[in-house]
Amino acid sequence: MSGYLKVLSQEGNWETRYVEIEDTKLRFWKTKADKESGAAVVKELDLKCATLREVSEPNTWAVQPEKAEATYFQADGEERKTEWMDTLRHYNSSSSKSEKVTLRDFEKKFVLGKGSYGKVFMVVKKDTEKWYAMKEMSAEKMRQAEIKAPFAERIILEEIDHPFIVHLHYSFQEQGNLYMILDLLAGGELFTYIEQHAPLDEEVVKFYAAEVALALGYLHSRNIIYRDLKPENVVFDRDGHACLTDFGLAKANVHEPNAVTYCGTNEYLAPELLKGVPHGKAVDWWSLGLMMCEMLFNDLPFYDENPMQMQMKILTEEVSFPPHMHITEETKDLIRCLLNKSPEHRLQTLEAFKAHKCFSNLDFGLLEARKLKAPITPDPDPAHNFSKEFTSEVIVQNESPSQAVVTLAGYTYDRDSSEQEKSPSHSSTTADELRQRRASKRASTNGSDAASLPVTGAEGTSSSSAAGGPAKQGATGPIKKVEYHIPAKVAPQAARKKLTGSNSSDKPTK
Numbered sequence: 001m002s003g004y005l006k007v008l009s010q011e012g013n014w015e016t017r018y019v020e021i022e023d024t025k026l027r028f029w030k031t032k033a034d035k036e037s038g039a040a041v042v043k044e045l046d047l048k049c050a051t052l053r054e055v056s057e058p059n060t061w062a063v064q065p066e067k068a069e070a071t072y073f074q075a076d077g078e079e080r081k082t083e084w085m086d087t088l089r090h091y092n093s094s095s096s097k098s099e100k101v102t103l104r105d106f107e108k109k110f111v112l113g114k115g116s117y118g119k120v121f122m123v124v125k126k127d128t129e130k131w132y133a134m135k136e137m138s139a140e141k142m143r144q145a146e147i148k149a150p151f152a153e154r155i156i157l158e159e160i161d162h163p164f165i166v167h168l169h170y171s172f173q174e175q176g177n178l179y180m181i182l183d184l185l186a187g188g189e190l191f192t193y194i195e196q197h198a199p200l201d202e203e204v205v206k207f208y209a210a211e212v213a214l215a216l217g218y219l220h221s222r223n224i225i226y227r228d229l230k231p232e233n234v235v236f237d238r239d240g241h242a243c244l245t246d247f248g249l250a251k252a253n254v255h256e257p258n259a260v261t262y263c264g265t266n267e268y269l270a271p272e273l274l275k276g277v278p279h280g281k282a283v284d285w286w287s288l289g290l291m292m293c294e295m296l297f298n299d300l301p302f303y304d305e306n307p308m309q310m311q312m313k314i315l316t317e318e319v320s321f322p323p324h325m326h327i328t329e330e331t332k333d334l335i336r337c338l339l340n341k342s343p344e345h346r347l348q349t350l351e352a353f354k355a356h357k358c359f360s361n362l363d364f365g366l367l368e369a370r371k372l373k374a375p376i377t378p379d380p381d382p383a384h385n386f387s388k389e390f391t392s393e394v395i396v397q398n399e400s401p402s403q404a405v406v407t408l409a410g411y412t413y414d415r416d417s418s419e420q421e422k423s424p425s426h427s428s429t430t431a432d433e434l435r436q437r438r439a440s441k442r443a444s445t446n447g448s449d450a451a452s453l454p455v456t457g458a459e460g461t462s463s464s465s466a467a468g469g470p471a472k473q474g475a476t477g478p479i480k481k482v483e484y485h486i487p488a489k490v491a492p493q494a495a496r497k498k499l500t501g502s503n504s505s506d507k508p509t510k
Helices: 032-036 078-090 139-144 149-159 190-197 202-221 271-275 282-297 307-316 329-338 350-355 364-368 432-437 464-468
Strands: 002-008 014-022 025-029 043-046 051-054 060-064 071-074 106-115 118-125 130-138 168-174 177-183 234-236 242-244 263-265 376-378 479-481 498-500
Touching: 014 032, 025 032, 051 078, 060 078, 106 130, 118 177, 130 139, 139 177, 149 168, 149 177, 190 234, 190 282, 202 242, 202 282, 202 329, 202 350, 202 364, 271 282, 271 307, 282 329
Parallel strands: none
Antiparallel strands: 002 014, 002 071, 014 025, 025 043, 051 060, 060 071, 106 118, 118 130, 130 177, 168 177, 234 242, 263 498, 376 479
């Protein structure tokens, strides 16, 4: 079978391609003429072990080969879609029609955060009584701002699975909004913990740096760069383990340093980003070095209230350490390796990170298996770990009949039901712009707002107070620290902005 179909690109655009199925292979070219002239195929999919999945958008489906990312197709009508689906089913036995979820399947409990494009709710799925974080975004506002990050974020989250990265369970569109249903984390943001307890004990810093490094190494092994690592995007689960959240600026298919979009958070921008040269996986390791400094010193080594001065420091100054802070030489050396100005000479692989003498006594196998006790124990009540400004907001349940408003074809996603039954262990993080309600510790530099609404989630099964409604803020603060006694530091929170640069897309990747 052959013909023209629309194929979804990594950038979230539908592109018309000439598609052909032959000998258990699906191949497509830009045009039929390209195929007839012997031009190289744009992509080839092996259908023998592929999963064929229908989605809610009209005339749209996904094909996901074993150990590969899904590719989305769209026909020009229902009849044509049926023809293609019947042909595809002939070549594989993994086709399935996923469970369809709607807004009515969830009950909102309280608000976790707000952003420029919507809200984040703590919700419970009515039939299973499982708890999730629901990220609600206005499709119209996204469209007006020409923002495609939610779609790119959904594609990446669908394809990844790691103990220290948030999991996506569902995504759907309804009543003009885009929804993402993610694991619910109870522990709150690393940023909040730093503000209340920094300077953190060196062993605590090394523990969480190692967990984040494992997540980064996993992403990089799949040719994904994260590009927005900072304490706001690291969230604790109920056991105190760190999870990466908010993939709005992540970039897939980066096999070499060839991404060119100027994006990230001002204080965490790597030198190569400021220079405007192509960047790659090394930018994430730079950010990890800065995050270690922020945990250790409650400050960043190159920070300056003047944005231009801060950029100059990032480009020209070497990292220095406060003389009154007693940090081992091994940890200092690790930070220097991560903050090397040259991406070519920077520590930028998980193997090199694990081999550093700083971690000579750490078993990374046990760490990744979550068999090492985390040094932080969060409050067991999720409501205590989020701002009362949000959790006290009155919730209006939407019980009207579902009327799907499709505004972004290919956005809907249902995680395989067997995966839905896994114990949740990850989540997503609250929006930076929400911090405008707090005093600013560090001034934000110019730049557009974040391309997506970050979420702060909480994990796990329901607690009694969460099920009954918002709980009052505990007197001891959002998180309880058990391994190390450090007096709580009352410090204002930062209002840090993400940047999306003037380049609307990255260079084509190989």
